[in-house]
Amino acid sequence: MPTGLARSPAKDEVSGPHRVTDDLTAAAARRTRPGADFCGSQHLTGGRGSRLPNRTAHAHSLPMYYCSSVNRLMEEVLVAKFDEVVAANKQFASSFAKGGLPMPPARAVAILTCMDARLHPEQFCGLDFGDAHVIRNAGGRASDDAVRSLVISQRLLGTDEIIVIHHTDCGMLTFSNEQLVAKINEDLGSDASNWDFLPFSDLEQSVVDDVNILRGSSLIPNDIPVGGAIYDVESGKLQEVTRK
Ligand SMILES: [Zn+2]
16 A cells, blocks of 8 residues: 555545645655755655655756765665665575475465555465465555466466455555546656556445456456455454455
């Protein structure tokens, strides 16, 4: 789920046309680490609400030699997370003992779920290395690309069951296509009006809808069970919604 969406606003909060934009901007500001914003937030924003560097702004407001050194600093900031990941991986790999597993998932199941950072499907589903395919996107939606992965999972790697897992407090409940299209236009000057970002307003119905999409797909065999559930980010509990 869009990472800026840390909470579910009450219904009246999402009705204003700029509410989500404001939420996203505030959340992005909260995420910015102290010290990272070394040259002023106006230089770190590619537009209101964006944390991408705006190199055009530099070109118009700063001498060239300064621009190049600021850009170098920016690149260092932008790769800092990569460095952290590489350092963490060294630690991980130093005790890694799960090499040599076969490619087909041992438990022959594919799980389609949301990218929300609070979800650790391997943990809340009791999965070990090599057990299952976990396909993630914003909302855990049965998009064309999710179907693409499921087809490969089933036809080439032997999975024979699908579980769709959406979750409480999902950011997909907090915006509409129109709002996000407007934000993209405001931030990037790009037209995304032909995109469907697949937000939803009813959590349980969204699970049913995605299960139905998969159940109705000619690319997914009828004898493959498709289940749907909701994960509660507060309790860690999984609640079944449907089996088809
Ligand atoms: Zn989500």
